[in-house]
Amino acid sequence: MDVTPYYHCVSRCVRRSFLCGIDPLTEQNYEHRRDWIKQKIYTLSQVYCIDICAYAIMSNHYHLVVHINQDKALALSNHEVVERWRQDHKLPGLIMRWLAGQLISRAETEACVSIIDSWRSRLWNLSWFMKELNYDIACQANREDECRGHFWESRFKSQALLDEQALAAAMAYVDLNPLRVGVATTPETSEFTSIQARLEALNHQQETAPCLHPFIGNSTDEKLDGIPFRLMDYIELVDWTARQYRENKASLNSATPPILQRLNLTQLNWLKACTELEKHRSSAVGCMQDLRIVRHALNKKRIHLFRMDG
Template sequence: MSVDVTPYYHCVSRCVRRSFLCGVNPLTEQNYEHRRDWIEQKIYALSQVYCIDICAYAIMSNHYHLVVHINRDKALALSNHEIIERWQQNHKLPVIIERWLSGQLASDTEKEACIAIIDSWRSRLWNLSWYMKELNFDIACQANREDECRGHFWESRFKSQALLDEQALIAAMAYVDLNPLRAGVAATPEASVFTSIRARLEALNHQQETAPCLHPFIDNLTNDKRDGIPFRLMDYIELVDWTARQYREGKACLNITSPPILQRLNINQSNWLKACSELEKHRSSAVGCIQDLRAVKNALNKKRIHLFRLDG
């Protein structure tokens, strides 16, 4: 991973056991549906601690998806006290930090040690691996206690794909939000529970500017200086709805007018539908347009990168 290449990533964690992460296990008939709420609440809680913005998520029966934005600039701009406030929400503070907060440190050596600890926390707050570790560890511990067993709960740390441009970002978000529909467990995007599209639509119904703990949409045609996803929310909702109709009708070619956002982003329509249904099926470590590939290979010092192309 390299934030200098792209701050956007699509992450997936899958359960290693035959027993379900969520839902009803057909073998034991035990209901694990409540675990979806565990994951959603943990995602929301960690978003208050880490400088990792959640663009999209979907919690399925044996895995979950995240599309995240690594906000390094936000972490670097936090004061030392703000770093401590965030870190102590999920962690017990070392004694030397508590003494530093109360002004009890007498030597420069102790003060330097405290600054070194705070700097390490600052680096972790925009580190995606630390975020995913804390998310998965907490869920694994709760599940093991409930199942009265030990051992691995997740098949690996997590898998990720770099999203190299705006086209890749919006395609990955739509792919994630349409996971329940594609799996046949929801008939419409708005009926897809435990997804970011459902959370955003519910926020709209309550006349909220954005869903709690989700990275907001901002119109990239305005002078809005806020952090956010550089699209209009209504364009994204229209795009997801249009893409969902393609799944339900099962058509290989397009026979309806595409939403304007596809034209503005110069996305090949066939590649768009392929990305929104097969993003994980291909051996791709990055998603984007071919024009980005050379710069990414140079930045990561790699001779070859498996790219899922979105352009023609």
């Protein structure tokens, strides 16, 4: 968070049985679990100050690209923090009395403020967000499977996205996951992905899809909060990348979308990022110039960087 507000997160199942879809061995249908995850993501996005830039819910794992909005959390009043927290959590009796104006001592008021401050810090804490998302899904799946134990492989994995190039690549990588593994043929038919949700919202003349962080273009207005690209540029970029997947070759294309030029990316570097983002065990994604900034900010001599600049 000290380096970038953008992260790519992945959670995978530990059991052989599917997270979603149909298990080919048992023919058990787990397709309904996709809705569990989608609805929980939507619920938590209303509670936390963590924006959803992209998502893809696959058969045994899911991807998220998120924006941590710390400034938004810090700007909330104490009442706003409590109202957010109560949407998905039971409030303790002390806080209920505080809301009703029934506190009778300074000590009680200070205790309430301390509790609210802890909730405020959680509202922009990615680990808390992912913990609550995974815990809820694991409980539902274990009840349905009539078993106990770990449902997820490990604590979620994350990659810091250090610049706009890395953000665009991670979002496209996530949105094209179904196409990359052969369960969809086009972005618009990639079910339970953010690209499908955004395209459906466009078809219904909506500004953005529910629970998704909006695109604002290259705006200089600091009051605007959103992804620093134009939506149509991103859609064109995803479509172009999808065609390269189907052709199974990274050939140059004269119809390169403007966003590639604007982010100073070559097509080969772009395709490498969109197909190999998880292969290199990198903890950060970005350009070489970002690496020096990250090392200094984190006071680390070594960072595993997936380079976007070749």
